[in-house]
Amino acid sequence: MQIVLDYLKRNQARFVAELCEFLRFPSVSAQPQHEQDLRDCAGWLANHCRHIGLEAKVCATAGHPIVIATTNRAKNSRKPHFMVYGHYDVQPPEPLDLWKSPPFEPRIAGRSLFARGSTDNKGQHFAHLKAVEAYLKTGTPLPCDLTFVIEGEEEVGSANLAKFLKSHRRELACATVVVSDTGMPSPEHPALTYSLRGIIAFEITLHGPSRDLHSGGFGGSVDNPALALSQLLGSLRDKNGRIAIPGFYDDVKPLTAYERKQLARLPITDAELQKLTGVKKLFGERGFTPTEQRSARPTFEINGLTSGYQGEGSKTIVPAWARAKITCRLVPDQNPARFRKIVCNHLKNICPPSVRMEIEAGHGAEAYLVSPTSPQAQAALRALRQAFNREPVLQREGGSIPIVNDFKKFLGADTLLLGLGLPEDNAHSPNEKFDLDCFENGQRMSALLWPELSRTA
Ligand code: BES
Numbered sequence: 389m390q391i392v393l394d395y396l397k398r399n400q401a402r403f404v405a406e407l408c409e410f411l412r413f414p415s416v417s418a419q420p421q422h423e424q425d426l427r428d429c430a431g432w433l434a435n436h437c438r439h440i441g442l443e444a445k446v447c448a449t450a451g452h453p454i455v456i457a458t459t460n461r462a463k464n465s466r467k468p469h470f471m472v473y474g475h476y477d478v479q480p481p482e483p484l485d486l487w488k489s490p491p492f493e494p495r496i497a498g499r500s501l502f503a504r505g506s507t508d509n510k511g512q513h514f515a516h517l518k519a520v521e522a523y524l525k526t527g528t529p530l531p532c533d534l535t536f537v538i539e540g541e542e543e544v545g546s547a548n549l550a551k552f553l554k555s556h557r558r559e560l561a562c563a564t565v566v567v568s569d570t571g572m573p574s575p576e577h578p579a580l581t582y583s584l585r586g587i588i589a590f591e592i593t594l595h596g597p598s599r600d601l602h603s604g605g606f607g608g609s610v611d612n613p614a615l616a617l618s619q620l621l622g623s624l625r626d627k628n629g630r631i632a633i634p635g636f637y638d639d640v641k642p643l644t645a646y647e648r649k650q651l652a653r654l655p656i657t658d659a660e661l662q663k664l665t666g667v668k669k670l671f672g673e674r675g676f677t678p679t680e681q682r683s684a685r686p687t688f689e690i691n692g693l694t695s696g697y698q699g700e701g702s703k704t705i706v707p708a709w710a711r712a713k714i715t716c717r718l719v720p721d722q723n724p725a726r727f728r729k730i731v732c733n734h735l736k737n738i739c740p741p742s743v744r745m746e747i748e749a750g751h752g753a754e755a756y757l758v759s760p761t762s763p764q765a766q767a768a769l770r771a772l773r774q775a776f777n778r779e780p781v782l783q784r785e786g787g788s789i790p791i792v793n794d795f796k797k798f799l800g801a802d803t804l805l806l807g808l809g810l811p812e813d814n815a816h817s818p819n820e821k822f823d824l825d826c827f828e829n830g831q832r833m834s835a836l837l838w839p840e841l842s843r844t845a
């Protein structure tokens with residue numbers, strides 16, 4: 389093992405340079421103009437996997453391609469088989485003017501590597517690839533077979549990966565899936581995340597007049613869709629921060645006293661959270677701590693709100709339509725389809741007759757919850773402890789990785805969420821970065837994990 393760890397130590401500068409190359413692809417899955425960039429990025433990644441000694445292929449899908457890379461797996465191998473999942477697609481970089489350097493021109497400052505996709509998720513799964521490279525290039529036998537599944541549609545709901553898992557369930561069947569696409573509360577607190585929130589996405593459009601109208605000529609006698617939408621959305625939350633949709637909290641199990649106590653031990657204070665987010669004052673559902681609010685309670689969020697004239701100066705119109713992009717986060721035991729119905733039926737019920745409502749459904753996924761006391765989780769905690777030389781924490785997180793439920797459903801495998809991101813990494817925000825110490829410790833964690841995990845299989 390020491391020879392593997394030494395290899396990692398010796399090669400950090402090259403690894404960082406390679407990661408920068410990977411980060412130069414603007415692989416924005418949500419924007420159709422980047423389709424070729426996603427294909428180029430997948431091609432680069434597969435090539436890189438071959439370069440480090442893996443077998444790799446790029447698998448076309450109805451959307452962006454999936455990269456599959458495997459260690460040389462003997463036909464009758466009796467080694468345990470594990471999967472590493474990651475995503476090479478990234479969130480849109482906008483608003484561009486807030487970036488201190490261009491999002492797809494990686495920049496290093498101190499121990500931070502700035503670029504869109506650095507922490508979410510290229511840097512994180514690249515750490516696992518470098519760990520395998522260390523085994524392969526030093527001729528150190530791996531105690532297990534490994535398959536990397538790196539997709540290009542995580543940030544848009546992973547629709548085609550689910551199909552791919554179904555049709556490749558024999559090839560991909562594995563004991564455990566390892567995913568580094570979450571976070572840790574601080575560089576001193578490596579973490580095993582044992583729960584993620586689920587999600588439903590949809591868009592509401594309110595249609596008013598058949599075209600934008602002169603607001604002097606017609607305003608007052610026709611409804612304004614932007615105002616109607618604002619009122620409608622405004623009615624969805626009470627002053628205590630509770631969502632005022634009947635049934636919204638129906639299936640939510642109360643947190644146990646034990647869990648609340650554990651969550652309260654996580655090393656982030658309200659003051660730090662306020663500073664990190666830049667808000668004037670924290671706000672959330674009354675009766676819950678911010679940690680609980682952002683990891684163990686359902687939410688209703690407006691992600692985007694559009695209507696009328698957005699250009700410079702003023703324009704006196706009654707807009708023809710108004711639109712909101714919405715996502716709700718779900719917690720364990722909430723069924724996405726049922727939840728979607730509850731929310732959408734309520735919206736339709738409260739729509740005034742002066743406008744027409746259209747709801748377009750988007751992606752959806754259940755929350756994830758896995759035992760933090762399983763032998764696999766304990767193995768992961770040992771690897772984290774050794775790699776970071778710190779005591780790891782257990783945490784729930786508020787983000788979603790829709791596909792982890794399908795790993796259980798189609799491959800029968802639980803997922804270990806071993807995130808390397810930091811709260812200050814600016815995932816999905818301008819000036820996203822990845823901490824190079826997290827990168828290096830992550831590689832060590834991955835290297836140490838395989839023997840630990842193999843002993844449990
Ligand atoms: N890496 C995140 C998931 C995440 C974020 C987990 C923070 C834990 C803490 C992932 O890439 C992501 O952003 N997922 C999307 C999924 C959605 C688009 C279906 C998310 O959570 O918004």
Ligand code: MN
Nearest residue numbers: 479508543815
């Ligand atoms: Mn993300």
